[in-house]
Amino acid sequence: MNFNLPDETKMIQDTVRRFVDNELIPLEQEFPDRANSADLPDDIQGPLIKKVEQLGLAAMDAPEEIGGAGLGLLDSCIVTEQVHRSTVGRGVFAMRFAPVLHELGTDEQKQKYLLPMVAGELQGASAFSEPQAAGDLAGIKTTIEKHNDGWVINGNKCWISYAKRADFILVLTRLKGTERHDGLTWVIVEKGTPGCTIGREQKMLHGQSTYEVFFENCVVSETQLLGGPGQGWGAGTSFLYTGRLGIAARSLGIADRCLDLAIDYAKQRHTFGKPLSSRQAVQWMIADSATELHATRLMVYDAAWRAQQGENVVQQTAMVKSYATEMVSRVVDRAVQIHGAAGLSNETILERCYRDVRPMRIYEGSSEAMRSVVARNLLR
Numbered sequence: 001m002n003f004n005l006p007d008e009t010k011m012i013q014d015t016v017r018r019f020v021d022n023e024l025i026p027l028e029q030e031f032p033d034r035a036n037s038a039d040l041p042d043d044i045q046g047p048l049i050k051k052v053e054q055l056g057l058a059a060m061d062a063p064e065e066i067g068g069a070g071l072g073l074l075d076s077c078i079v080t081e082q083v084h085r086s087t088v089g090r091g092v093f094a095m096r097f098a099p100v101l102h103e104l105g106t107d108e109q110k111q112k113y114l115l116p117m118v119a120g121e122l123q124g125a126s127a128f129s130e131p132q133a134a135g136d137l138a139g140i141k142t143t144i145e146k147h148n149d150g151w152v153i154n155g156n157k158c159w160i161s162y163a164k165r166a167d168f169i170l171v172l173t174r175l176k177g178t179e180r181h182d183g184l185t186w187v188i189v190e191k192g193t194p195g196c197t198i199g200r201e202q203k204m205l206h207g208q209s210t211y212e213v214f215f216e217n218c219v220v221s222e223t224q225l226l227g228g229p230g231q232g233w234g235a236g237t238s239f240l241y242t243g244r245l246g247i248a249a250r251s252l253g254i255a256d257r258c259l260d261l262a263i264d265y266a267k268q269r270h271t272f273g274k275p276l277s278s279r280q281a282v283q284w285m286i287a288d289s290a291t292e293l294h295a296t297r298l299m300v301y302d303a304a305w306r307a308q309q310g311e312n313v314v315q316q317t318a319m320v321k322s323y324a325t326e327m328v329s330r331v332v333d334r335a336v337q338i339h340g341a342a343g344l345s346n347e348t349i350l351e352r353c354y355r356d357v358r359p360m361r362i363y364e365g366s367s368e369a370m371r372s373v374v375a376r377n378l379l380r
Ligand SMILES: Cc1cc2nc3c(=O)[nH]c(=O)nc-3n(C[C@H](O)[C@H](O)[C@H](O)COP(=O)(O)OP(=O)(O)OC[C@H]3O[C@@H](n4cnc5c(N)ncnc54)[C@H](O)[C@@H]3O)c2cc1C
Pocket: 126, 127, 128, 129, 130, 133, 134, 135, 136, 158, 159, 160, 161, 162, 204, 210, 359, 362, 363, 364, 365, 366, 367, 368, 369
């Protein structure tokens, strides 16, 4: 057994680590409240994105033949981990790939939506959640129905990230009259399509808003169906599994940085005449965080490597997603505790991380849903 990363992967890891240390971390103090660099001024963000393109890491998950970096899952997890060591890393390495579009799209759909997305020219959003069903995807009610002029969509979506600035939204609907997993159908709805309106902004604690999206007799042509009527389950939901690994990799990066901050602070902060690092209570917090981070890293790399070898990793990714997001919550919390008031102020990035990690236990499969997947596989 060899637990060393391949040399090429180590090179990518070093490159991104240096970029994050030199270019992104110094910006954190200048822009303490920014959720990600999408909020940075254009004159700062533009050149950073150019540098990522020069490193060959823009659209890292997208295959090379459509203009992406074509990284495998392991390399992509390694990059994601490094990027998330900084709170300003995300926008610079923003997601420019839609696996569902790649998996189900026709050549024309890929030319029109996917390639410009990978090139950073179009922004997409993905809408499956509804007021009555979000965790329970098969419970969605938004319908699609054949119509003289094409297909007509009716229903409401909520919690949709990027909906306001998206050029197109991938919408999960169901053929009218079907239930549960039958009839689920993805549709591409372009911004400004009559009958599709963006509703209330739903502010989130970590600063990245989501939105309601309404469909009222919204007519789209046959060419907007993604993968044909009723093919939405199975094919179109497999992207969730790679998404879960990505979230676990983000947890590694955030935890890694918060642990570093906790160690540095424990060494320099003196109370009652001694450094915090000399107190067993603080040492144990640091030891627990390091141990949990190490265990999670092995789990993430293992699942990513297995997925890359073509193994079915549904079980592993469910384990990893809940374990990693719960691990990072504990690690951030301990780092805040070690910093005292400073950890709650905007003088460090810890309060930002504290807010950033909370949604991760809910979206793309809550901790409870992930445990259900694991238990179901074991008990069936
Ligand atoms: C920041 C953020 C961004 C998001 N972006 C998007 C987006 O871009 N597009 C999109 O479509 N959606 C998005 N969502 C929605 C997200 O997918 C849902 O929040 C998630 O699927 C959970 O659904 P829910 O919030 O309705 O919770 P529910 O499904 O109502 O669950 C509520 C709680 O009950 C638990 N629970 C539910 N069922 C069971 C059960 N059977 N057994 C035990 N416990 C259970 C859950 O684990 C959870 O803790 C986003 C959410 C957040 C927070």
